[in-house]
Amino acid sequence: MLSDAVIFDIGNVLIEWQPERFFDAQIGTIARKAFFADVPFYEMMDRIDAGADFSATVESMALAYPGWESAIRMVRDNWSDLAQPSIPHSVRLLAALKANGIPVFALSNFGAQNFPVSCAAFPFLTSFDRHYISGEMGLIKPDPAIYAAVEDDCGIPASRLLFTDDRADNIAAARARGWQTHLFDSPAGFAQCLVDAGLLTEEQAK
Known part of the structure; x- marks a missing residue:
């Protein structure tokens, strides 16, 4: 055709697009598994993909999950390292x-x-x-x-x-x-x- x-x-x-691999390298596999279990990472990305503000959505998620703020903010601050x-x-x-x-x-x-x-x-x-x-x-x-x-x-x-x-x-x-x-x-x-x-x-x- x-x-x-x-x-x-x-x-x-x-x-x-392999976020788990990125976070394995940044925080270790054990911590990454806990991070993805605790934080609705892909729901956050879906909101961004649907039109929500990138920086504001990441920051809101970081504030909502004390203890994971640094990892969550990597999505915004290290985007080019994450999507590559x-x-x-x-x-x-x-x-x-x-x-x-x-x-x-x-x-x-x-x-x-x-x-x-x-x-x-x-x-x-x-x-x-x-x-x-x-x-x-x-x-x-x-x-x-x-x-x-x-x-x-x-x-x-x-x-x-x-x-x-x-x-x-x-x-x-x-x-x-x-x-x-x-x-x-x-x-x-x-x-x-x-x-x-x-x-x-x-x-x-x-």
């Missing part, structure tokens, strides 16, 4: 699609204030033809409304959008709207998807 645009998720597709490193093969695929004149979009659950921090750390995040950042939109995957908003903005029929994401629920929501989808589990797998779709040659997909 032909595709008029390729849409990338960001976390665990273009840059790694890049995934080089995926970055090459993004560049190869652009070189072939294929429109590339980002559709990511990401806070409005921390996304620019990641863009400064990883300039390739500024190379998208369009970006759809949940915190800027006030919508979050897998809400069908965020996919509808992408369709309305880009004007491309749903059936001609090819979307990759590492979360099955996000993929299912896109597929329900008629998007072409690829559940990302490795850059090599997505590379083959792009070759099969006729968007890249085998050489370009390396």
Whole structure:
């Protein structure tokens, strides 16, 4: 099936998002397990991704959980160390699609204030033809409304959008709207998807 645009998720597709690994290195595995058991870390991140202010939300959580203030504030103060490193093969695929004149979009659950921090750390995040950042939109995957908003903005029929994401629920929501989808589990797998779709040659997909 032909595709008029390729849409990338960001976390665990273009840059790694492994908070447990970061906190293991910062406070040790035993303390990290206690931290994640005590603090609703991912609920905090969901609020930020849905549009809540990044710094204020982190600070509010730090004050709400005495004893974990330092660890919680690392999310704000060490964001570029937390959301990293890049995934080089995926970055090459993004560049190869652009070189072939294929429109590339980002559709990511990401806070409005921390996304620019990641863009400064990883300039390739500024190379998208369009970006759809949940915190800027006030919508979050897998809400069908965020996919509808992408369709309305880009004007491309749903059936001609090819979307990759590492979360099955996000993929299912896109597929329900008629998007072409690829559940990302490795850059090599997505590379083959792009070759099969006729968007890249085998050489370009390396």
